[in-house]
Amino acid sequence: xxxxxxxxxxxxxxxxxxxxxxxxxxxxxxxxxxxxxxxxxxxxxxxxxxxxxxxxxxxxxxxxxxxxxxxxxxxxxxxxxxxxxxxxxxxxxxxxxxxxxxxxxxxxxxxxxxxxxxxxxxxxxxxxxxxxxxxxxxxxxxxxxxxxxxxxxxxxxxxxxxxxxxxxxxxxxxxxxxxxxxxxxxxxxxxxxxxxxxxxxxxxxxxxxxx
Amino acid sequence: xxxxxxxxxxxxxxxxxxxxxxxxxxxxxxxxxxxxxxxxxxxxxxxxxxxxxxxxxxxxxxxxxxxxxxxxxxxxxxxxxxxxxxxxxxxxxxxxxxxxxxxxxxxxxxxxxxxxxxxxxxxxxxxxxxxxxxxxxxxxxxxxxxxxxxxxxxxxxxxxxxxxxxxxxxxxxxxxxxxxxxxxxxxxxxxxxxxxxxxxxxxxxxxxxxxxxxxxxxxxxxxxxxxxxxxxxxxxxxxxxxxxxxxxxxxxxxxxxxxxxxxxxxxxxxxxxxxxxxxxxxxxxxxxxxxxxxxxxxxxxxxxxxxxxxxxxxxxxxxxxxxxxxxxxxxxxxxxxxxxxxxxxxxxxxxxxxxxxxxxxxxxxxxxxxxxxxxxxxxxxxxxxxxxx
Numbered sequence: 001x002x003x004x005x006x007x008x009x010x011x012x013x014x015x016x017x018x019x020x021x022x023x024x025x026x027x028x029x030x031x032x033x034x035x036x037x038x039x040x041x042x043x044x045x046x047x048x049x050x051x052x053x054x055x056x057x058x059x060x061x062x063x064x065x066x067x068x069x070x071x072x073x074x075x076x077x078x079x080x081x082x083x084x085x086x087x088x089x090x091x092x093x094x095x096x097x098x099x100x101x102x103x104x105x106x107x108x109x110x111x112x113x114x115x116x117x118x119x120x121x122x123x124x125x126x127x128x129x130x131x132x133x134x135x136x137x138x139x140x141x142x143x144x145x146x147x148x149x150x151x152x153x154x155x156x157x158x159x160x161x162x163x164x165x166x167x168x169x170x171x172x173x174x175x176x177x178x179x180x181x182x183x184x185x186x187x188x189x190x191x192x193x194x195x196x197x198x199x200x201x202x203x204x205x206x207x208x209x210x211x
Numbered sequence: 212x213x214x215x216x217x218x219x220x221x222x223x224x225x226x227x228x229x230x231x232x233x234x235x236x237x238x239x240x241x242x243x244x245x246x247x248x249x250x251x252x253x254x255x256x257x258x259x260x261x262x263x264x265x266x267x268x269x270x271x272x273x274x275x276x277x278x279x280x281x282x283x284x285x286x287x288x289x290x291x292x293x294x295x296x297x298x299x300x301x302x303x304x305x306x307x308x309x310x311x312x313x314x315x316x317x318x319x320x321x322x323x324x325x326x327x328x329x330x331x332x333x334x335x336x337x338x339x340x341x342x343x344x345x346x347x348x349x350x351x352x353x354x355x356x357x358x359x360x361x362x363x364x365x366x367x368x369x370x371x372x373x374x375x376x377x378x379x380x381x382x383x384x385x386x387x388x389x390x391x392x393x394x395x396x397x398x399x400x401x402x403x404x405x406x407x408x409x410x411x412x413x414x415x416x417x418x419x420x421x422x423x424x425x426x427x428x429x430x431x432x433x434x435x436x437x438x439x440x441x442x443x444x445x446x447x448x449x450x451x452x453x454x455x456x457x458x459x460x461x462x463x464x465x466x467x468x469x470x471x472x473x474x475x476x477x478x479x480x481x482x483x484x485x486x487x488x489x490x491x492x493x494x495x496x497x498x499x500x501x502x503x504x505x506x507x508x509x510x511x512x513x514x515x516x517x518x519x520x521x522x523x524x525x526x527x528x529x530x531x532x533x534x535x536x537x538x539x540x541x542x543x544x545x546x547x548x549x550x551x552x553x554x555x556x557x558x559x560x561x562x563x564x565x566x567x568x569x570x571x572x573x574x575x576x577x578x579x580x581x582x583x584x585x586x587x588x589x590x591x592x593x594x595x596x597x598x599x600x
Binding site: 064066150151181188191192195196197198199200201202203204205206207208209 | 216218228231236237304308316318335346
């Protein structure tokens with residue numbers, strides 16, 4: 001590390017629509033709640049099998065938020081909030097029967113869209129979902145919420161299998177070379193937003209030199 | 212507006228830049244009435260802190276008048292006269308709510324570098340590189356202050372700018388350095404470096420009950436200013452610091468040692484040249500002779516307190532000596548917010564008048580010259596206050 005080292009890594013890394021796929025790796029043996037999806041999952045089974053084995057990409061990231069568990073859960077459960085901190089996500093719309101429609105911004109003005117189904121939901125504890133069969137993006141995910149001595153721990157599991165072809169390239173672009181980093185940055189923004197009501201920025205501040 | 216910009220190592224300029232605007236709901240804009248050059252700004256000038264970019268607006272010691280507030284700010288109004296702490300803190304993360312204001316989890320919009328370098332992201336500072344958030348600083352006519360409902364601290368009109376300006380950084384920094392020493396009535400505290408932070412550390416040590424303060428510096432006017440506070444002084448170029456401290460303390464050593472020098476130590480000893488060679492060949496980043504000496508001189512079971520800034524890596528730190536003597540080492544950026552009410556009371560009570568430290572008062576336009584004057588310790592320069600309007 002010295003004066004003239006080029007730092008590129010610090011550039012705020014764009015978070016892909018991590019939601020494209022919150023993987024559901026630790027499935028719970030509880031009946032889903034709220035949307036009547038009624039999925040009963042086997043303890044310990046892994047979405048990697050559903051998504052074609054180890055070829056898919058799996059990400060796990062966690063953040064601790066200095067707010068109460070119900071506040072944190074409620075904010076996340078309102079899926080329309082997700083695009084406020086997931087930078088590549090354009091919209092999430094909730095439809096009938098636990099179906100959600102996701103729209104993410106792809107490269108060069110393109111869009112990636114898919115439908116997912118909530119396959120598990122336990123108040124103040126867990127939200128898990130999975131893309132519908134035949135969906136353009138094959139994905140599953142879960143978010144776990146847990147009280148900790150430092151606030152509320154939010155743990156995201158995410159699994160996806162990029163499709164082939166141009167769409168696959170768009171999905172790969174969304175997640176970049178380091179899917180973990182994308183999810184981590186999204187979670188950081190989530191924490192910033194819910195703790196402080198805003199996401200810190202310096203875009204638009206004065207600077208000298210080349211203009 | 213006019214602002215002091217970093218254009219490269221040893222290239223500081225005053226430039227015309229756009230006025231700052233409110234970017235987030237909790238922002239405020241402050242019209243800067245006084246701003247100071249900090250010793251740590253010299254590390255930027257000298258290129259010791261990575262991730263600076265040409266055009267960055269410098270300055271983290273500033274105060275002024277609130278001229279605009281964002282829609283979520285309810286605790287400040289136009290016309291309020293405030294000092295602004297140099298660490299940017301959200302006030303709501305776990306760290307802020309536990310008085311670790313300088314370790315704010317949320318304020319840094321570019322946390323990846325410090326996350327990679329230090330394991331976890333650091334909080335943001337004004338005008339102090341992009342790894343520290345890249346916020347434009349306050350050596351300017353106007354400055355945008357994020358989380359304005361948390362940082363800016365109102366000060367009474369009857370106190371002059373120079374009496375309250377140093378609440379932004381160097382007074383709390385010297386005070387925290389002394390507080391970290393766990394001073395008991397009558398203790399002896401040794402302070403390496405009689406720059407502005409060292410001066411406040413000396414006075415704070417006395418405020419906290421030290422019986423003796425022994426201050427170490429090579430610059431005569433800085434030693435003189437230390438003696439004015441009641442400190443005994445040593446010139447590290449002439450005195451054998453270890454031997455002197457040992458005999459002055461009856462063979463025991465100082466109860467606490469403060470390194471108010473940091474990463475760009477100068478010295479006459481072989482380790483200075485060792486560090487110099489290593490930093491020049493990129494094998495190390497910081498020169499640490501003051502720190503090594505502080506650890507070596509500290510009495511058994513004593514405290515070494517480090518307000519001096521370190522950014523990267525040093526070697527040949529005598530960890531064995533620290534271990535064998537059971538020394539406690541404390542350090543870190545100052546949690547300025549935590550100290551403000553207490554330190555303002557000291558000023559209001561007349562226990563200290565921080566304006567003692569000011570040696571140079573100049574218009575903002577003169578900043579480039581004064582950066583050099585301050586760095587080269589010319590013209591008796593100890594502290595520079597700039598007037599932007």
